[in-house]
Amino acid sequence: MSLSKKLRSAITEAMEHHGGPRAAMLESLRMIQQEHGWVCDAHLEEAAALLGVTTAEMEDVATFYSLIFRQPVGEKVILLCDGASCYLNGAEDVRDAVMKRLGIGFGQTTPDGKYTLINICCVGGCDHAPAGVIGRNRKLVGPLTPDTIDQILGEDAK
Amino acid sequence: MSAEQPLTGRARPDRRPHTLKEWRKLGGYDAVERGLKTMTPEEVLDTVAAANLNGRGGAGFPAATKWRFMPKPGDAPGDGPSYFIVNGDEMEPGAFKDRILLEAVPHQLIEGAILAAYATYSSEIIVLIRDAYRDAIANMTRAIAEAEKAGYLGKNVLGSGFDVKMWVHPSAGRYIVGEETALIEALEGKRAVPRKRPPFPAQSGLWGRPTTVNNVETVSCVSHIVGNGAQWFRALSRTEEGGTKVFGVSGRVNKPQIIEAPMGTTAAELIERAGGVSGTGVLRCFQPGGGASGFLEPAEADIPLDFGHVAKAGSMFGTGTMIVLDESACPVGVIARHIAFYARESCGWCTPCRDGLPWVAQIMARLERGEGRMEDLQVLRDTVEIAGPRGRTFCDLMGGAMSPLGTGLARFGDLFEAHVREGCCPIARDYGRAVA
Ligand SMILES: Cc1cc2nc3c(=O)[nH]c(=O)nc-3n(C[C@H](O)[C@H](O)[C@H](O)COP(=O)(O)O)c2cc1C
Ligand code: SF4
Ligand code: FES
Numbered sequence: 001m002s003l004s005k006k007l008r009s010a011i012t013e014a015m016e017h018h019g020g021p022r023a024a025m026l027e028s029l030r031m032i033q034q035e036h037g038w039v040c041d042a043h044l045e046e047a048a049a050l051l052g053v054t055t056a057e058m059e060d061v062a063t064f065y066s067l068i069f070r071q072p073v074g075e076k077v078i079l080l081c082d083g084a085s086c087y088l089n090g091a092e093d094v095r096d097a098v099m100k101r102l103g104i105g106f107g108q109t110t111p112d113g114k115y116t117l118i119n120i121c122c123v124g125g126c127d128h129a130p131a132g133v134i135g136r137n138r139k140l141v142g143p144l145t146p147d148t149i150d151q152i153l154g155e156d157a158k
Numbered sequence: 159m160s161a162e163q164p165l166t167g168r169a170r171p172d173r174r175p176h177t178l179k180e181w182r183k184l185g186g187y188d189a190v191e192r193g194l195k196t197m198t199p200e201e202v203l204d205t206v207a208a209a210n211l212n213g214r215g216g217a218g219f220p221a222a223t224k225w226r227f228m229p230k231p232g233d234a235p236g237d238g239p240s241y242f243i244v245n246g247d248e249m250e251p252g253a254f255k256d257r258i259l260l261e262a263v264p265h266q267l268i269e270g271a272i273l274a275a276y277a278t279y280s281s282e283i284i285v286l287i288r289d290a291y292r293d294a295i296a297n298m299t300r301a302i303a304e305a306e307k308a309g310y311l312g313k314n315v316l317g318s319g320f321d322v323k324m325w326v327h328p329s330a331g332r333y334i335v336g337e338e339t340a341l342i343e344a345l346e347g348k349r350a351v352p353r354k355r356p357p358f359p360a361q362s363g364l365w366g367r368p369t370t371v372n373n374v375e376t377v378s379c380v381s382h383i384v385g386n387g388a389q390w391f392r393a394l395s396r397t398e399e400g401g402t403k404v405f406g407v408s409g410r411v412n413k414p415q416i417i418e419a420p421m422g423t424t425a426a427e428l429i430e431r432a433g434g435v436s437g438t439g440v441l442r443c444f445q446p447g448g449g450a451s452g453f454l455e456p457a458e459a460d461i462p463l464d465f466g467h468v469a470k471a472g473s474m475f476g477t478g479t480m481i482v483l484d485e486s487a488c489p490v491g492v493i494a495r496h497i498a499f500y501a502r503e504s505c506g507w508c509t510p511c512r513d514g515l516p517w518v519a520q521i522m523a524r525l526e527r528g529e530g531r532m533e534d535l536q537v538l539r540d541t542v543e544i545a546g547p548r549g550r551t552f553c554d555l556m557g558g559a560m561s562p563l564g565t566g567l568a569r570f571g572d573l574f575e576a577h578v579r580e581g582c583c584p585i586a587r588d589y590g591r592a593v594a
Binding site for chain 2: 023053
C-alpha cells in the first residue's frame, strides 16, 4: 500500500509551508491519518523517505503524540472526556453506558470495525459536560447522558 | 450585558466567524493600521507595558516584560527570523476559553499577533492549535488567508516596511505540548519534552532563534490595547491587573459557561451568573483556574479574582476557568481524576513526575475504592512536599499536579481520613455517584 499522489505532493508542500522537513513530520502524519484513519508502517516509512528523515525519527514523533494512531481504528473514533468538569456531571455513567453498549473498553475497537473508544482530557467543552469529540472531524458532542448515547453512536457525525 | 466585553462582545452565539469584510465593519484592523503606521515597535511595547497585561496562559507573567527580552534586528546573533508563537493547545481540565476566541473571533487574534510580532521584531507567527479544535483550525486558517490577501500579512504590511508571515500548526495530542519549551520542540518535529532554561526562548527558541510564546487570550487583548490605549484597558479591570478576563465556570453549576468580565470579578458573582451551584445548591469548594490550581472554599468566594489576589489566598489564578464543587461532590474524587490526567499526559522525562504521578494515582484510586490505608496519606503528603515545589522537576506539570492534592490534603484532610476509616467515599455513600 503506497501513498496516493495527492498525499505525496501534500507532504512535499508541507515541507515548504512548515519550515523544513523536520517541521513537516507531524503534519505529514496527520494528513496520512486523515486519509487512512491511522498510520501504518509502510506509510510512515514512505513519508519519512519523502521528507528525508529516518524511519526512526518519524516513529519517534508518531509515538509521542497521543492522537496519531499507530494501529487500525474503527470507522468512527469516539473520544470521551474524562476531565473533572465532565466527571462532576456524570461522565462515568456515560462512559459505562457506552462501554456496555459497544462491549469494549478504552483503547479498543469493536469487532465489526465500526467504533474505537478512547478517553481524552478536557476537550474544551466543559459548558456541554459531559462531553466528547467524535469522528474524523472531531465534532464536539454533549451534554451526554446514558439515555442519549445514540447521539454519539448514530449517523449524524462521521 | 453588564460591562464592556472587548474580547467576546463581537463573537456570534453560534461562533460563526466574521469574514474580513464583516470584521472591518466592526472596526477590525483599525488598531493594526494605527500601530504599524503611527507607532514604533517600542511604542507598541510600552503601551502594552502601561496596560498591565498579564499572560492568560497560566502563570500571569507580564506580557511586555517577556517581549522586552526579544533582541532588536541586528542584535540577534546569526541569521534568520525571530518567531512569535500563539499557544492554542488548551487542554487544562476545566479550560474552554481559548476555544471560543479561536473559533468565533479569529481576526481579533490575527490583529493582536501582527502587533505583537511588530513589537517583538518577529517576522514569523505560528499558531499552534490542539487537534480536537478542528473548527478553530479551519477558521483560523481561513482568516489568515483573508488577511494575507488584504495585505495585513505578507511583505511590507500597509506600507510600513514590516514583513510578517503567519500560519497554523495543528498539534496531535498530549497536554505537555502546551508548555512553551515543549511546544517549541514540537514545532521542530520532535517529542515534546520541555527544554532546560536558560537559555530562555527569547535568547534561543524555535530553531535556535529568538522566540516569544503567548497564550491565545493574551494575544487577543493586544489590538484593543493599541486601539484604545493603556488607560482604557486598565480601567476595564477592578484591580491593578489590566483588562477583562475570559472566565469560565463549569462543574457543579446550573449553566456552565464562558463569562467575560472585569479582572477582579469574584467567584461568587461568576457562579451566580452561571445559574448558581447545582446539585445540593451549596458550595463546598472551587478551583479558581483549572485543574492545576489549588482549592479555595466558600469564605474565599468574595476575593477579587486576579493573579495577585488568588496567589495571596494560597491558590493560583491559572487559566481563570473555575471548577465548582457542591456539597455532594467529593474533592478526593476530583483530585483522583486530575492526578490520573497529569500522570497520563506527562512527558516522562523526570523521575518524580514519570514515576511519582502513577504512584499517587494508584493511591488515590485505592482511597476512592475504600481500600486506602492511613500510611497512604503520609505518602501523599511527602510527595507534595518533595516533588511539588517549583524547580524540583524540569517543568511545572508536576508542581501543577501537586497543587490540588496539596491544598486538598491541607483543607480536607479529615475527608481523606474518612475515606480510609469508613472504607468508602462518604460523600458518594450519602449522595450517590458523581452526577449533578
Ligand atoms: C504542563 C504545562 C502545560 C501548559 N499548557 C498551556 C496551554 O495549553 N496553553 C497556554 O497558553 N499555556 C500553557 N502553559 C503555559 C506556557 O508554558 C506558557 O507559560 C504560556 O503559553 C505563555 O503565555 P502567556 O504568558 O501569554 O500566559 C502550560 C504550562 C505547563 C507547565
Ligand atoms: S515535570 Fe513531568 S512533564 Fe515536566 S518535564 Fe518533568 S516529566 Fe516532563
Ligand atoms: S472537562 Fe470535559 S470538556 Fe472540559
